Amino acid sequence: MESTLTPAKLLAQANASAGIAREDFDGIVRAHQRRIYRVLLGIVRDPDTADTLTQECFLRAYRSRHSFRGESSVATWLVRIAVRLAIDHGRSRRNRFWRQLFGGAAADESAAGSTAAEELPDTGASPERALAAREEVAAVWAAVDQLSPQQRAIFVLRFAEEMPLEEIGRAMQLEVGTVKSHLHRAVSAVRKRLATEAQKHKERTEERKP
Amino acid sequence: MSGHLRDEQLTSAVLDEGDEAREHLETCAECRDEAERAQAALAGFGESVRAEAGRPDGFWAWQRDAILARVAQGTVRTRRLAWAGAMVLVILGAVLLTRPRQPAPRSPATISEWRSPTDWLLRTPGDALLRSTPRVGDFYFPLEPAETGSSKGGNNEG
Numbered sequence: 001m002e003s004t005l006t007p008a009k010l011l012a013q014a015n016a017s018a019g020i021a022r023e024d025f026d027g028i029v030r031a032h033q034r035r036i037y038r039v040l041l042g043i044v045r046d047p048d049t050a051d052t053l054t055q056e057c058f059l060r061a062y063r064s065r066h067s068f069r070g071e072s073s074v075a076t077w078l079v080r081i082a083v084r085l086a087i088d089h090g091r092s093r094r095n096r097f098w099r100q101l102f103g104g105a106a107a108d109e110s111a112a113g114s115t116a117a118e119e120l121p122d123t124g125a126s127p128e129r130a131l132a133a134r135e136e137v138a139a140v141w142a143a144v145d146q147l148s149p150q151q152r153a154i155f156v157l158r159f160a161e162e163m164p165l166e167e168i169g170r171a172m173q174l175e176v177g178t179v180k181s182h183l184h185r186a187v188s189a190v191r192k193r194l195a196t197e198a199q200k201h202k203e204r205t206e207e208r209k210p
Numbered sequence: 211m212s213g214h215l216r217d218e219q220l221t222s223a224v225l226d227e228g229d230e231a232r233e234h235l236e237t238c239a240e241c242r243d244e245a246e247r248a249q250a251a252l253a254g255f256g257e258s259v260r261a262e263a264g265r266p267d268g269f270w271a272w273q274r275d276a277i278l279a280r281v282a283q284g285t286v287r288t289r290r291l292a293w294a295g296a297m298v299l300v301i302l303g304a305v306l307l308t309r310p311r312q313p314a315p316r317s318p319a320t321i322s323e324w325r326s327p328t329d330w331l332l333r334t335p336g337d338a339l340l341r342s343t344p345r346v347g348d349f350y351f352p353l354e355p356a357e358t359g360s361s362k363g364g365n366n367e368g
Contacts, residue, residue, distance in 0.1 A: 025281065029274050037273075038263035050263075051273060058277045059284065136251040137258050144255070159252050160259035180227075188221045191248050198247075 025065075029058055032075055035161070036082045042156035043086040043149070045141075053089060057082045072170045079161075079171040083153045090149040135201065136194060143193035147186050154179055155186045215241045224248045 036057050041050035060081050061068075068077055144152055154172065157163045165183075169176045215223060215234055222228035223235055223245040235242045 026274070026278060029277050033270060033273060033277075034263070037265075038259060041263045042259045047262075054273065055277050055280060059280050062281045063284070133250070133254055136247070137254040140251050140255040141258070156259065159256045162256065183225065184218065184221050187224055187248070187252070188217065190252070191217075191221060191224065191244075194248060194251055 025058075025062060028061075028074060028078075032078050033058070035075065036078055039079055039082050039153075039156060039161060040086055042160045043083070043153050044089060045145070049089065053082065053085045057085055060085070076167060076171050079157070079163075080173065083157075083172060086153060087149040132201070135197060139193050139197040140190050143190040144186070147189060151182045151186045154182045155190075158183060214238060220245060220248075224252070 033054060037050055037054045040053045040057070041047060044050055044053065057078060061078055064081075068074070072080075144155055147155060150172070154168055157168045157171065158165075163171070165176050165179050168174075169179045172179065174182075214220075215231055215238070219228065219231045219234075220241060223231040223241070226232075235245055
């Protein structure tokens with residue numbers, strides 16, 4: 001007779017034989033995997049890497065589940081692990097330096113930014129306005145790519161996850177003042193980029209006029 | 211407030227902070243437009259992240275299975291490693307315990323008498339030996355029985 005062992009069954013067996021508390025880790029994964037993936041995708045900007053890091057995040061969470069004291073929510077705790085992973089990943093990504101050195105970064109940025117901007121839902125705005133909105137979002141992505149990994153993480157948590165500053169502080173293990181300071185710098189950089197893009201857009205429009 | 215908002219004030223306005231900036235936005239259309247445009251772009255960024263992260267249900271089920279499989283695999287591997295470590299310790303202990311050993315001295319008296327097999331190299335010669343005077347016929351100069359001439363002479367014959 002063949003018995004089909006699903007990962008959940010295997011985990012239950014492993015937990016039972018190891019004598020540890022039977023927590024519903026499957027439920028935790030189910031409840032938080034989307035958010036963790038989204039946070040990681042916002043920071044690393046690569047779906048495959050975001051998937052790998054999401055898996056790694058839950059694996060680390062499982063290994064260090066005994067150190068979770070309940071001082072913050074499970075979501076905040078998981079976000080903290082995810083952000084740390086993403087920052088470490090960014091630091092170890094040596095080829096980034098070479099890409100920038102050989103001038104491929106600008107092309108990559110605009111391509112990735114455009115791809116992300118194309119994912120915007122249709123709001124029913126005029127084609128011109130929709131195009132302008134896409135360009136602006138692409139400009140934001142390009143600016144975000146130039147931020148430090150920590151600033152990028154804070155930016156994503158604030159504007160993609162809409163997390164309050166206090167929660168960002170807990171997730172990043174930073175004071176609220178430090179979070180605000182990083183956010184100011186990030187938004188300032190984004191505004192500068194938007195201004196540059198607006199200027200370019202204006203020049204293009206004037207060139208088209210007879 | 212005269213003129214327009216400074217850069218950091220406008221950033222505060224975008225982040226919806228600072229009463230002074232907020233008051234200024236109510237009266238200045240140019241700053242308000244810029245702040246609103248930046249806010250719209252930031253909101254668009256958030257939407258694009260959420261939209262890009264949207265995956266079909268099958269993806270989430272697959273990812274969940276992959277995570278749980280890795281967790282289970284890790285647990286089993288950790289337990290196997292622990293078992294292997296314990297076995298190595300047991301074998302090492304057994305080898306150490308069953309190894310033939312030289313009997314160790316038990317009392318202070320036997321300790322002072324006990325010498326390792328190579329200890330004699332380190333010992334100073336005994337006083338008696340140092341004070342002794344070599345004499346003919348003693349241990350140092352043993353007298354051999356004199357050889358007889360017949361035995362020597364036999365060799366010279368010829």
